[in-house]
Amino acid sequence: MSAEKTPNPSRRVTLNILRYNPQEAESEPRLQRYALEEADGMTLFIALNELREHQDPTLQFDFVCRAGICGSCAMMVNGRPRLACRTLVADLPSETTLTPLPFFELIGDLSVNTGKWMRGMSERLETWLHARETEPDLGRIEERMQPETAEAIYELDRCIECGCCVAACGTAQMRPDFVGAVGLGKIVRFRADPRDTRDDDDYFELIGDDTGVFGCMSLLACHDVCPKSLPLKTQIAFLRRKMALIA
């Protein structure tokens, strides 16, 4: 990221990684130290792969795209959620601690099942288009949309469901049924979509309580950690106003 921090090729970095396998009865959570040589342009994702290849084949972590698109490599880096594939080792101190995202079901070590939670949240909040006709006429030409509207929806759709916002959220840590910034953001996305027929009364049914928008305490950790820099602060405040107006 910063130009002056060009990696020192001889730097040794230490990674303290939380190891725990919930599948094994005798496994207990512990920190394991790994040391490795930092290479040019090395991301955390590359570092972890190197550890798995050369030092410890049992180490568990997730990745798919390696380009900040799939959202599967999120983990806590020195206490804060980040995407491993978008984090340069050069930007980290020489000793770094990696722990799994809290809140989500732990698969093992740094691997968590965000997908399962995201799916449950989507079903609960019905985050799909509720169009007028139940049987869409596939032959018909789609209705036109204003470019600004399309742009706004596209902007909100940039969320990659990485779970960083939920892992950063103090409310979610205390109250596991909270839908998180990702859930609230999705409601804003469908509310902005003219093809969706639901009105604010319908959305109130989905998020008008303390598991939804009124549970959010505006601590803004979600906003500060979102790797896609989504304007979560503004979106949640916007939704809060709309939902408060109904009462």
Add this chain to the structure above:
Amino acid sequence: MSTSALIVQSGLADHLRKSRWPARLDLLQSGTGLILALFMWGHMFFVASILLGETAMWTVTRMFEGYFFFGGARPRLVSCVAAGVLLLFVLHALLALRKFPANYRQYRVLRAHVRAMRHEDSALWIWQVYTGFALFFLASAHLYQMLVWPQNIGPYASADRVWSDGLWPFYLLMLLAVEAHGGIGLYRLAMKWNWPRFSRNFLKKLKWGLTGFFLILGLMTLGAYMKIGFEHQARYGERYRPAELPAWLERLAPEGDFPRRGPKENAS
């Protein structure tokens, strides 16, 4: 029993239409917090009138007692204001309970989370919880005092309370708690409702600036009362009465309470 109450008791509340109350409670939490915080800042200025001298503080006190309007002091008016603030305060505290960590598990995970994240806004919120909890006791005691003994406010009466009654540590704690809590609260209000729409950075700086300003003002004020109380301890209980008022104020004072210096007297 109403049908809906029976449905709720059966654990089927999710199948009812959603209540509008969470929205109203959220608005009430913000509304009571806003009024309390603005009241607190206004109140700080009135109390700080002691820095302008005993007569200034005396005048402000008498003004709130209606002295200049009703032909005499009516401390009951102060009781009424205290009752109103107490009501807002109880409502606000009740609503705040919804957001407190409800048990040790929640508290422990929140604290560990905030420490590990090193995230300023989350840390500020924890401080709001701590200071809010302290205010449960501090502000209740203070408001009760103002409600029941409203006549005991004045340059000497208040200074005696601070010094001779030994309440200055209490006021010091309350000052720190209320300034921290209200300042953070107002900043969070702006984040929560996205209004006023200044940048977050600016609002954060403004918040620290205002908190610093009111803390300094508060500490100077408390120091002034401690000094007056210390010097006045031998005459504990004696009330302050200005020897004479500036002419414009005297004209407002009730008939006969201060010697009128009409234009004729001044001329002679």
